[in-house]
Amino acid sequence: MRTGLIKHSQYTDFLRSVPSFQSLPEDVLSKLADVLEETHYSDGDYIIRQGATGDTFFIISEGQSTQHSNSHSESVFISFLSSLCREDVRTASVTAVGDVTCLVIDRESFKQLIGGLDDVNSKQYDSDEVKAKLQAEADFFSSVSLSDFNIICTLGMGGFSRVELVQLKNDPNRSFALKVLKKRHILDTSQQGHILSERRIMMEAHSPFIIRLYRTFRDPKYLYMLLEACLGGELWTLLRDRGSFDDGTTRFYTGCVIEALAFLHSRGIIYRDLKPENIILDHRGYAKLVDFGFAKKVGLGKKTWTFCGTPEYVAPEIILNKGHDSSADCWSLGILVFELLSGSPPFSGSDPMKTYNIILRGIDMIEFPKKITKSAANLVKRLCRDNPSERLGNQKNGVKDIQKHKWFEGFNWDGLRQGTIDSPYTPTVDGPLDNSNFDYFPEDTDDPPPDEESGWDLEF
Template identity: 40%
Template sequence: MAPTATTAAVSIPLPSRPPRLDAVVAADDAGEFDFSDVFGQLPSVKEGEAADWGQPELHYVADTLVICSRSHSLVGPSPRPSLRVGCPLEECEAGDDAGGEDSDFSDAVDVEQQQEFDDTTRKLGPGDFELLNLVGQGAFGKVFQVRLKGSSDIYAMKVMRKDKVLEKNYVDYMKAERDIMTKIVHPFIVQLRCSFQTKTKLYLILDFINGGHLFFQLYRQGTFSEDLCRVYAAEIVSAVAHLHSKGIVHRDLKPENILLDADGHVKLTDFGLAKEIEESDRTNSYCGTVEYMAPEILLSKGHGKAADWWSLGILVYEMLHGMPPFTNRNKNKLQQEIIKGKLKLPGYLSSEVHSLLKGLLHKDPSKRLGSGGSGSCDIKRHKWFKCINWSKLDAGLIQPKFVPVVQGRACIANFDEKWTKLPAQDSPASTPRAADIDMFQGYTYVAPNVWLSGSSS
């Protein structure tokens, strides 16, 4: 889509790693990165907090020090383990799939009943793609930038080891992620193009989105202006409303799971915790990232679509203030703050966004904005969004004021160098037991469109 902009876009070069907060302040004081009309002012930080905000967390596993931080990569950050529960790609395992081993990238495609498609699609395997760069790594495997052989088409390939999936008992999550993504086509959601498997691994082929994570831009700038935040929030609302219309709850909305494309539009990603539920149903799973989890999830009272609107409220608050409304390094205290704590709204925000946040962050899900009979329409009609033309938004005709620096479709400048500097190698994995093979039956999928037309065999 070719957006038309009434306001000139602003582009700034991005660092290879997010700087410390004090470095951002120093640069802003010098006028080097003064885009306050686009990004807003830096959040106020109490004395002694600057060294902790956004810095890596340390913990020990089997007496080995592990450093985890929120960084930008296609599979999201290396997460904060003390605040995360039940989440796929939960931690980076030292030495796992570290590269430098003999590759099994030519591993034969597992024998599986292929779905029926038209003549423009065909059965694919790992050998149909050329590995270009490593752009992310997690507990289950890696994410690569790849090129479809015989074409100039660039994609992201998410590779998950079956033995690791089985070891952590995440088979249902992996299958649910693949199943859900086959049902989604939306301008603000990353598109699944196909999936396949070998005897040892699962593969997802996704659109390659290379503008960086929303979190990275937020971390880089401190806060967003209300105008920029409004466009991002509106695009997220549109994406989540589409998911809900399909009976899908995302359950892990956060800045790390929101990418920016080359035009600056958001792309919602990572459906590893998404779930399909009926309109009136509730699910009792305790999962997600604690800072963004709704009170009803923490209380195990059963949750539905309203949990996503709570997470949206946390996102909007964080985009405008630089930090979530409820923060505490102690997990139990953080949970109690979310359940019982009073929402404190910054005085410098407009009354309209105050109203929106109060509605989205209502602790009673039945009274939360977006949970009524009109669903997302109540959010879209809110006075803070009165300047948004939703039809133009979905058509890509409302251009965000910030456009990432992207030099072509293959550009990887907005991915963390700790991944991109490693060898692009798909490491070998052990073959699961014969008794476990059937658990992955039916994983193969090719999107019913013409994206493969013209590619070589």
């Protein structure tokens, strides 16, 4: 990790010293630094040959070169070469003097990456009307306490928590999901950081495609997260019952996920746990992302090195510990599309290590089922490129490149954002307390000891 960071930092500094690049935002410089390749030359080797097409950009990071052309007899020593190449031909030759190391980027990669992360979704959530609504909501929830709710039943269980359906006592038509986390379990597994990060990210995630967190509570034994109740059930349950989805159905759910990821990525947040189990349906059948335990605010153009995620969905750079960013979510999106269309993910082994080895062989080694159309297969392969800088969604137009892909041709993105298009499946939800779209879970009988020592959750 340290070696990777030092090299990346050096490359970014080199790029920043190029006059043409000084106005580029930090995240774009960071992406360019990722795709620079080191090339070594010996004394007398041609770096650039006069008359060749200029489609590669060189930065000399070590050593010196000499420039000579037919029209200029004198040689000019240059220790730094910083001309971005256009499609024209080279007007001079450049050869190495002694050993030379160059950082090289080809024109195509450069064109793909120049352009910032598109802030596609910010605008629609920043109007005065929306701000006023959020303020009124915050005022209301700041005045409620745990004793204002009745527990109806359990909607789900996870490794650290269970989710209860609760009803507001003085307004029986309002129900919520209450996520209950055992403090002792969190402390024993050192998950404090993840839990606080989850809270911080979710409190700011005001997207119709992300489940809302309204407020949090705590007592000596538990932490509580009061969430929006989505009673349409998990997407995973629907997929399990149907076996697989057709193109139209998959397109709709993938569209919802893309909108959620666009919102997060434009704020420098990576999600890192995309899978059908973490996608839930509301009463209309629209999909929302839940469970932000692995989400992390890394900032635009920054990387993180934590190994986390579900084995079948983990990107190769996470397995190889090269550092990862929002492009890891683009990879997972490709895996999700494949699983929704076929019923199972493309990479899976009998244990995580076998799965990781299959992932490292690459998507081109996978045989696609006949039911996956050509354009859907093309989308999956372009999302699951081994090199993160080549992935759709991680280039200059960001998420727009995914939305403009042939597989989404004719899809009504505006209608999806406004909630005016019909979902492919409308769950039966008979009132605010209907839990029939969820599996049955027994009551939790394990009563943990009170946790008196921990001060880490004071801000919860």
